[in-house]
Amino acid sequence: MRAIRNFGAVIIFLFIGLVSWGFESQGQESFPVNAKAAALLDFNSGQFLLEVNADERIEPASFTKVMTLYLVHDALKNGTIKLDDLVTISERAWSMGGSQMFLPVGKQESLETLLQGIAVVSANDACVAVAEHISGKVEVFVEEMNKKAQQLGLTNTHFMNPHGLPAEGQVTSAHDMAILAYHYIKDHPEALKLHSLLEFTYNNITQRNRNGLLRMNVGVDGLKTGYIESAGYHLVATAQREGRRMIAVVMGAKSPKIREAEALSLLNYGFRNFILKKITEKGKTVKTLPVKGGKYDQIELIAPDDLAVTVSAKAKDSLRVIENIPAYVVAPIEKGKIIGQIKVELGDKVLGEVNLLAKNDVPKGWQQYAKIGGIILIGIAGILFIWFALIRWRRKPKL
Numbered sequence: 001m002r003a004i005r006n007f008g009a010v011i012i013f014l015f016i017g018l019v020s021w022g023f024e025s026q027g028q029e030s031f032p033v034n035a036k037a038a039a040l041l042d043f044n045s046g047q048f049l050l051e052v053n054a055d056e057r058i059e060p061a062s063f064t065k066v067m068t069l070y071l072v073h074d075a076l077k078n079g080t081i082k083l084d085d086l087v088t089i090s091e092r093a094w095s096m097g098g099s100q101m102f103l104p105v106g107k108q109e110s111l112e113t114l115l116q117g118i119a120v121v122s123a124n125d126a127c128v129a130v131a132e133h134i135s136g137k138v139e140v141f142v143e144e145m146n147k148k149a150q151q152l153g154l155t156n157t158h159f160m161n162p163h164g165l166p167a168e169g170q171v172t173s174a175h176d177m178a179i180l181a182y183h184y185i186k187d188h189p190e191a192l193k194l195h196s197l198l199e200f201t202y203n204n205i206t207q208r209n210r211n212g213l214l215r216m217n218v219g220v221d222g223l224k225t226g227y228i229e230s231a232g233y234h235l236v237a238t239a240q241r242e243g244r245r246m247i248a249v250v251m252g253a254k255s256p257k258i259r260e261a262e263a264l265s266l267l268n269y270g271f272r273n274f275i276l277k278k279i280t281e282k283g284k285t286v287k288t289l290p291v292k293g294g295k296y297d298q299i300e301l302i303a304p305d306d307l308a309v310t311v312s313a314k315a316k317d318s319l320r321v322i323e324n325i326p327a328y329v330v331a332p333i334e335k336g337k338i339i340g341q342i343k344v345e346l347g348d349k350v351l352g353e354v355n356l357l358a359k360n361d362v363p364k365g366w367q368q369y370a371k372i373g374g375i376i377l378i379g380i381a382g383i384l385f386i387w388f389a390l391i392r393w394r395r396k397p398k399l
Helices: 002-021 061-077 111-121 124-135 138-151 174-187 189-195 256-273 313-318 366-395
Strands: 037-042 047-052 086-088 108-110 199-202 205-208 220-228 232-241 244-253 274-280 285-292 298-302 307-312 319-324 338-346 349-358
Touching: 037 174, 037 256, 047 174, 047 256, 047 307, 061 111, 061 124, 061 138, 061 174, 061 189, 061 220, 061 232, 086 111, 086 124, 108 111, 111 124, 111 189, 111 199, 111 205, 124 138, 174 189, 174 220, 174 232, 174 244, 189 220, 220 256, 232 256, 244 256, 256 274, 274 313, 274 338, 274 349, 285 338, 298 338, 307 313, 307 338, 307 349, 313 319
Parallel strands: none
Antiparallel strands: 037 047, 037 244, 086 108, 199 205, 220 232, 232 244, 274 307, 285 298, 298 349, 319 338, 338 349
């Protein structure tokens, strides 16, 4: 019976997705969203494809936990903490209300288990526990959260706690959440293994992941839900299909089903109406140029970063890739020197650009030294000619 219900849910959501495909991509305002705010970001290019009230400040609820997990993964990466660390559960952590994993006071639990509780069941008690474990005090950890938000350019975001329970002054926006999710996944792709878990069991209590899109076989492998009464239902969902990844943010929906339906519509809209054009790949050779006066007669130009742009399927033929590259270069050339640039334009808008760098050093070659030697020899020959001419002139008999 449960299988039948799940199958029915899949059919309903796929139908909604197909309806979203029919919207004309003539501007972001033409895409209706049944929520307070929304944003759609192409992970591969870093471009926003759609924004609806995306800068409106809204209480983040459990979206806050994305930043909490970000800082935890940063600390794991730099070796400050380890997954097998034992974290002592304080009374403050135990006393948290809302969603939790029901941690007993005084118990020591592994950091890995606490991260699963945060990612899967949105455990508020685990958030406090890891914040205290990393920073000593929750307040110090929150300061680090806000520093990170500033570094990422989240101008409409401010955190007051690590879990997202209502607090005056705690806000974010759909735009900021898309950027936060982008950097979180880019810096810590391994975190998606946590966010894609369908359920979590602790103390013989099994809780399901509240992100229903994970169960629908539509490519979704994260990321986080959120809800408080004053803000509504939130969902930041990320999906990967055929090597492409999209990030959809929905904030302030009226129900869990609506937030899932709207997020899926956004994802389908992005995958079906836009194409990704890969221009350069980090570290790969883009061009080979002839070198004059060098030890080597050629040099490879590489891109220091990936460059990919997203464009609507209708506008793909209007995309222009402009190469500003010289016909040749003259030695000496230092590795990493900027030699040229590639720019991608659509109409009068620059969608992306990347510098092209010298892959290796190219010192001056023997040709240069031969040229100098030739000049010296000509000079010596000239001096000798004049000297011999003077000798002959002096020896010439005078009449």
